[in-house]
Amino acid sequence: MTDDRDNPHLKTLTKQLADGRMDRREFIRHACLVGISAASAYAMAGVPMATPAKAQGAKGGLLRIGTRVKEIKSPHTYSWGGYDSNVSRQVLEYLTFTDEKGVTQPYLFEKWTVSPDLKTWTFNVRKGVKWSNGQDFTADHVIWNLKRVLEPAVGSSMIGLMKGYMLDDVTVDGKASTKIWSDKAIEKVDDYTVRLNCKTPQVAVPEHLFHYPMAIMHPDSKGVFEVGSLGTGPFTLTEFELGKKAVLKARKDYWGGAVGIDTMEQIDVGDDASAAIAALASKQIHGLVFADPGQYDALKALPHLNFYDVPTAETGVIRMRCDQKPFDNPKVRKAMRMAIDPEVVLKVALRGLGVAAEHHHCSPAHPDYAQIPPMKRDVAGAKKLLAEAGFPNGVSSELIVPNDHAWFQSQAEACVEMWKEAGITVKLTPMPGAAYWDVWTKVPMGTTIWYHRPLAIMCLGLAYRTGVPWNESGYSNKDFDAILTEAEGTLDMTKRKELVAKLETIMQEDGPLVQPVFRSTFTFMDKRVKGFSMHPTNYMFAWKLSVDA
Amino acid sequence: MSAPPAPDGLLVLDHVKVEYVSSVGAVTAIPDLSITIRAGESYGLVGESGCGKSTLLMAIMGYLGPTGRIANGRIVFDGADVSAADPASLARIRGRGCSIVYQDPNAALNPTLTIGKQLIEVPMLHEGVDAKTARAKARQILTDVHLPDPDAVLDRYPHQLSGGQKQRVVIAMALLANPKLLLLDEPTTGLDVTVEAAVLDLVNELREKYGTTLLYISHNLGVIAKVCDRVGVMYLGDLVEEAPVHELFANPRHPYTRRLLACVPRLDTDKHTTTFLPIPGQPPSLAGRPRGCSFGPRCAGFDAPRCGVAPIPEEPAGPGHGVRCVRWRELDQFEKTDAEHVAPATPGVEQVMRSADLSKVYDLGNAFMGFGSSRQLIANEDLSFQANKGEILAIVGESGSGKSTFARILAGLQDASAGKLMVLGDDLSRMPAHKRTLEQLAAVQMVFQNPDATLNPSHTAGFSIGRALKKFGIAQSRKDLDARVKELFGMVRLSPHLARQRPGRLSGGQKQRVAIARAFAGDPKLLVADEPVSALDVSVQAAIVNLLLQIQARNGATIVFISHDLALVRHLADRVVVMYLGRVMEMGPVSSIFSPPYHPYTEALLAAVPVPDPTVKQKHLRLEGEPPSPINVPLGCRFAARCPRKLGPVCDETPPPEQAAPDGHMIACHIPVAVLARVTPIFQRVQTPAGAANPS
Amino acid sequence: MGGYIIKRGASLILTLFAASFLVFAVTEFSPSNVARKTLGPFALQSQVDILYEKLGLQDPLAVRYTRWLGVLLGLKADPLQDPALGLQFKDPRGDKYFGNFGYSTLYKAPVNDVIWSRLKATAALAGIAFALIVPLSLLFGVLAGMREGSGLDRTISVFGIIATSVPEFASGVFLVAFFVVTLGWLPGTSPLDSGGGWPIWSQMILPVTVLVLYDAGYVVRMVRGSMAEVMNKAYIRTAVLKGLPMRDVVVRHAVRNAMIAPFTVILLQINFLISGVVVTEMVFAYPGFGRMILDASLFGDIALIEAATLIALTIAILTQLVSDVGYAVLNPQIRLA
C-alpha cells in the first residue's frame, strides 16, 4: 500500500475522481494502469472489490470446450486471440492481466511504477513463479520475450502495437523495416526488475503486455510452442491434433494455487454453427469459447446451459475509402450514416446483444467515451445530402463482407435494406476472411472487425489517423489528427472527454465509417461448469473453472 | 389341326389362344391354334416375321413373360398340361421333357460362365448327379455334337468359340436333358451357309441317334425342306396350312403358301425365265387382325362374304393335308401362276467398272508405344474383275470374304491400299467420297443392308432424298424438289405421302425402297447394293428384287450386288465373283458358276445351300471348321486349310494360278480345270414331279 | 499386361501433372497471396512485402509452378522452410524430400503433417459407408431388377429416386434434429473423440447414415437398371428353360452379369466418398479430408489444395484402374490392353 501512495500519478487521479471528472470505474482502471494495486484502487474509489473468481480448489475432472483447433506453434505471431491463444494461454502466461471490466492488474509482473512523463516504466517480476521444469522465472526471460516480439523478422503483431513508443522506422536493403529505438529501451535492472524506456509517453503499456501475442515463453523454446513446451501456467499441453483437439493437463505445482480441473480438452467443432449447437445439445462439450448471435436462440432453448455475456467495444466497421468515388465526397459518407437506424441493426444482426453505436467507433464501454447527440435516421436528409453531392439519383457501390464473422452479413443485409430506401444501392460481396485481409485497405467499401480495445482514442488512433498502417479508409483530416494527438497527451479525463467529443462529432459529420453497433461477446456453458465469466476478448482461463460431477 | 388330339401325340396344342396384355388392353398373338406332334416326328413350322411362331414356342415352354398368357385352350406335353402346370412341374418339363435350341447362340449362352459350368447344371439339377459325373456327361455330349477337343471347350467362355461352335454347344445343352421333344427356334439363322449345313446335318444325325421328336421353326423354306417330315405354315398367328413336307412343296393349297413359295429364289430358275410373285401389301398389326381369313386383305381371291366374316375352318386337302381356305379348290381361278414378266436389262459391252489388283489392308493397331506387334488384316487382295453397262455383277462369299469391303471402296466410303479401280474412266481407288467430284459421287451410289440403319430416324423419308437432289444439283427450289421426290417415290412404288413420314413408321421393305430411291436420286451409272434384301422377309425380298430389276431395265445402270445367298444370285446376276478371305476364287457368267467345273470352294457352298425343294438331292460335301481369321492368312491358296480336295503342300505354299475356262470363266486353283470339270453336279432330282425344270 | 501397366502409369502421371497445373492456375484468381497468408492479417505490409519477395511470388506462374514441382519431387528445398525467413516452419522430414507437399499456410504446418490423419478419418467414414452401400444396393437393386415392374421394384425405385433427391445437407440436418435434439439418442457431432461420453461408434452412425442414404439410392438404381436389363437377356431365358429354379437363375446367371455395368459405378463411389463427403463432414464437424479441402480452398492454401487434389486424383485414378481390372475379371470378354 505504501508503494501505491508514492505513485506519482495518484494525486492527479484522486483529484479527478474527487472533482467528478472521472468516474470510479475509470479511476480504478487508470490507477491500476499506472501501477496502483487493484485493492488500493478499489479502496480509494470506495468500491468494494469484487472477489475475483478464485480457483474452486482442486476438484479434478474434465472440461471440454468447443472451439476451432488451429495451428498454435508460434504464439508470438498469433493472428487472433479467439482460438489459437486459448490453447497456449493455459500454459503460457502474460505479464499483466486485464479483466472483463477493463482493469489491468499485475500477473507475472507483481507490480510496476511509471514516471510522471509516462515514459519510464519499471516492472517488478513476481517471485516464486516456476517454469514447468522447476526453473525460476526471472527478468531475463521477460527481456528475451520482449526483444523477440519486437524483432521484425519474427513478424509479431506486437510491433504494430508498440511501434509508436518502442520502435524506429528504418530502411533495410531498400525496404521499410523497424528496429528498437534505443539500446536502452529494454533494460534489465536486476534479476527481478525490468525497465522499459519509451520514446514517447504511453499510458497503456501494461494493457499492451496482455495483448495475446505477448505470451511469455521459455527462451529454450526458440519461440515454438508444442506438446510438452515449458510454461509458467497452470497446465501443460499433452496432446495436440490440428483441427481435432488439444488436451491440457493440470500442473500440481502451479504458483497460482490449486487448479480446479485435471484436464481441459479443446475440441474442434468446425465453422458450421449447427455443429457446435449439436455438440452442446448432445453434451459432447461443456461449452463454447464464444457463440455467434445466429446460435443464440437455439442455445438459449437448451435448459442445461448458462448464458454468459459481457459488453465490449468489438464492432464491425463499414468503412468507405475516402479517395474513391463516390465516397471522396463527405456528404455521401454522411448520407450513408444518416440512412441507417442502428437499433434495427442491433435487433436483426445481434439479437439485441450489444448496444447501438453512433458511427464514431467510441463505445460506452470505453472510459473516454463522450456522450454526444446520437445520429437519428433521416432518409429524407440522406437523399438531400446525396443530391447536394451531385447524386440526385442515388449512388451505388459494393460492400465486401468477410465471412468469418457471421453477424457481419446480417448487419450488412440490414443496412442494404435501409440504404435502399435512401436511393443507395449496395451489392454485397462475401469474401473469405483470409482473402479480405489482403484487400481490406483497398476496396471502396468493406466491413472490418475491430476488437475490443480499452480506450476510444486507441481505436481512433489506430484506424483514422492520417497515414497510420491500419488506416484502412485512407481518411485524412488535419483537424482530427491534431485533436487526437492532443487527446492522447491529456491525462485529465474531463479535458480528454471534451476532445473526444469533438473527435466523435468529426467522425459523424465527415468520417469514413458507418458503424451501427457494438456487440456483446457471449457464450453458453453447461451449468455444471463453475467459476466462468465471459472475457470481452474471448480469453479462457481454465484454472479458475471446475466441473461438477 | 382341329381333329381331336391323337392319343399318340407327344405334344398336343388344343385350341390354344395366346394374348399379350398391356395397359391399352389385350392383343391376340395366336387366336386359335391346334397342332399335334407325334413322338419321333420332325415337325416344321414356317412363317415370316411376326407370324407368331416364336410366341407359340414360348407358350409351349410356359415362358410367355409377364405380359403374355394362354387365354384359352390347352398345351399338353407327354400327358401333362403345360398351360396349367405349377412352377415345379414346369421346371421338370423344361429340364427333362422338352428342350429348346435358340436362334442366336451368342445371346443364348451366359457370357460370364464357362461352357462347362453352363452344361453341368442340367444333369446336376435334373438327375441329381455330382459335378464330376455331370462333367463327364457334358463331355460325352460335346463329343456327340462333334466339337473338337471337348475338354478344352468345357473350360472356355462363350466368346472364345465361333458362332457354329456355340450353336453346337446350345444343342448339346438341350440334349443333356435327354429331352423327348427338341424345339429348334431358327437355330441356323445368322450362320454362314456352310456352317448352317453342318448344323443341319448334326440335327438330322442326332435325331436318328436319339429318336428325339423335333419341332423346327424357321422362316427359311429350304431349311424346313431339309429336316422336317411335316410342315405347318403360319400367318398372323394362324396355322393356315399343314401337310407332309413333299406334299406341301408339291401341292401347296393355301394362297399364302403358294405366294410364299413363289417368292423363294430357286436354283433352277432365273430372272430371264421367272419373276417373283410378291404378296401385295403387308401383314396387318396384331391389333388390326381382320375378320375372317387373316390373309384376306392380301389375297387375290378374297371374297368378302365367304372369307371376311367368320373364322375359317380347316379343310382336308389330302392325306394329312389341311388347309384353312374356303376357296382352295378354286385357286386356279384367281391365282396367277405367272406374273407380268419384266424383261431384265440387257448387259452392254461398255465397261463401267474395272478393278485391277485392288487391295485393302488394315493396320491393326500400332500397339501402344511400340508394345505388342503390329498386325495387318488383309480384307481385299488383288481383286481384278469388271462390270459392264446394264450388267448385274454379284459378289458372293461368306462372312469375312471381303465382299463388303470392296463395296465400300467402290462407293467411296473407304479408299484402297493398292491397285486400281476404274469407274467410267476415272481411277477411284484412292478417292473416298469427300475427294470425288459431285458427278463421280452421283454416278456411284449405294444401297445398304440394314433397313433400320439406312434412314436417319430423326428425319423424314423424303429428307435425305431431297438433300441428295440438292447436293447433286438436280433440283433446288422447293417445288422442284417435291416434284422430284414424288417422282422417285413413284419409281419405287411408294405412296408419295410416305415422304413426310419418319422411318419409325415405315416397314423394312418400305425403308429399303426409300433407300433405293435415294440411291437413284442422282441417276447413278453404277449401283452398289450390299446385301440389300438379306434382312427382309422372303416376300418383301422378292418385291425389292423385282423393283431393282425393273429400275435397272429402265435406266440401264450397272449393279454390283453383294450377297451371301447363292439362290438369289442365281436368280438375278449376270456374272458372279466368288470370294474367300479377300481373294477371288472363281468368277464367270452366272450359269458357269452353278455347273461344273466348280472351284472346290464354290462346290462346297453349293452343296450347303438349303434348297426349298425336298425332291432335290444335293451332293453331300461339307467343309471342316469355319473360315479362318483374315488376320493370319495362309501364304498359298486361301482356301487350302479347309479344302476337301487339297493337293498337298503346294496349296499351302504357292498362290493358285488363275485358270481360264470357257465363257470368261476363271477358277483360281492348283487343280487343272479339266479335272475340276469331272465332278457330278451338285443337284440331283430324286423324283421329278411334273412340270419342274431340270436343275442346272 | 506389362504394357498395360506402363500405359496406365503414364496416363496417371500425365493426369496428375495437368491437374496440378490447372489447380495452380485456378488459385491465381484467389485474392491475397502466400506471404500475407503466412504472416496473418495483423502483420505489417512491409513484413508481407519482404516475404513476398523472398518467396519469389512475383515470378511468373510457370516459374512458381516449376518451383513447386521441384519441391514436391524433392529436387528443391521448400522456400518457406528457409530458416533465414524466421518463420519457424520446420518439417521433421527435412526440407528436401520426395513427396514434400510444402507448408500449409492455413495450418502453419507441413502439409504431410496435416493431410494424412484427415485422409485416414475420411477413409474410415467412407469405408464404413461403402461397406454398407455395396451390400444394401446390391440386395435392393437385385430384388428390384429381378422382377421389373413388380410392386417391390416400384417401391424400391421410388425410394431410390427420393433418396438421391435429398441432398446430404438436408438429410443431415433433419437426422440431427430428430435423433440428437429431439430424442437425444445420438451425438450431434463426430469429433472422433470419445471424451464427451459418446463412444466413437455412436459418432459414426449419423454421418454414415447420411452418406448411405444419399449414395445407396443412386447405386440401387444403377444395379436395378442393369439387373432388369440382364433379366431380359436371352441367356436368362436359357437358364429358366433349362428348368433352373428362379433362385439359381438369379444367383448363378443374372447377378454376375448384372454386376458388370454397375461395377465401375460402385467403385466410383469410393471417389465420391473420399472427397464428396465434405457436406457430411461439415454437418457433423467430422475432422476429415473434405472439410480440410473446403477450409484450404476458402483460405487459399495453395500447398494444401494441391496436395489434396493430387491425393484425391491418385485415389480416383487408382480406383479407376481397379475398376477396369475388376471389370475384366467380371467380364471374361474383356482383355486389358
Next chain:
Amino acid sequence: MSATIDNAAAAPLTAPVDKAPPSLLRRLPQSRVAMVGLGLIIFWVALATLAPLLPLDPPNKQDLMALADPRPSARHWLGTDFKGRDILSRLIWGARTVLSVAPLAALAAYLVGCPLGLAAGYYGGKVDTIISRISDIILSFPIIILYVILIANIGPSALNIVLAVVLTAAPGIARIVRGLTLEQRHLDYIAAAQLRRESALYIMFIELLPNCRGPLITDFCLRVGYTIITIGILGFLGLGLPPPDPDWGTMVKEGTAMISVRPHMSLFPSIAIVSLILGFNLLADGVRELSLRD
C-alpha cells in the same frame, strides 16, 4: 449376314408399323413418374414466374416484428428467417434464381459438351484422343472438390457457377455424346450422307445429334437436378450466391443453427430443394423409361 430376328418371344410383338411411337413429348402423359416430376417443376416455374405478381413481402424485407416469433403465422405463412424475412417470399424469389441458373448452366455445358463429343466421336483419331484425354483429366477430379476449388477461387456468382458447371459437366456430356456418336458413326445413313458429300459439320449436327436426343434429354434433366444439388451444396458450404438475395442452399445453411428451436427455417427450404430435384429426377426417369419402351 443377319436376318430379321423373330424375337417376339417374351416381349409383346414388335410395334405395329402403322402405329410407330409418336414423339417422346407426346407420350409423356403415359408415364406417371414423368408427370409427377413435370408437375413439381411446373409448380415451381409457375411460382417463380408469377413472383412479382404475388402478394408477397419483398424477399429481403426485414420484419422486425417477426424477430420475436418467427414461426409460421397468418402474416408469414412459412414463417420468417432469423433476420425477419418472409421464408415463402424468399423461396419463391429464390426459385427464380435456381430455375434460371441451373438449367442455364446445364444448357451452357451442353453447348460446349455436344460439339466436343460430336467431334471426338465423328473424327476419331487425334481429335478424339485430345478431347478424351482432357475430359478424362477433368472427370478424374472428385467433382465437389473441383467445385469448391473453383468457386472458392473465382468467387461465388451466378456466372461463375455457370462457368464451373460448364467446366465440370461438359466433359461428361462430351463423353456421352461421343459414345452415342460412335454407335451411329458406322450406320448406313451416315454413309449415305457421306456419299452425297455432306460437310462434317452437317453430318455432326443434322445427322448425328438429333438421334442422341433421347439419352440427352434424360441426361439433361438429371444434370439440372444435380446442378440444383450443387448450387445447394455451395450455398450450404458458404459459397452460395451473394447475399442478400435468396439462395435456397444458403437458406438451409442459415436455418440449421436454429434447427432445434425453429425447424421451419431450414425445413421449408430443404423441402423446396428436394421437391425441385425430385421433379427433375422423376422427369428424367420417366423419359428414360419411355425411351426404353421404343
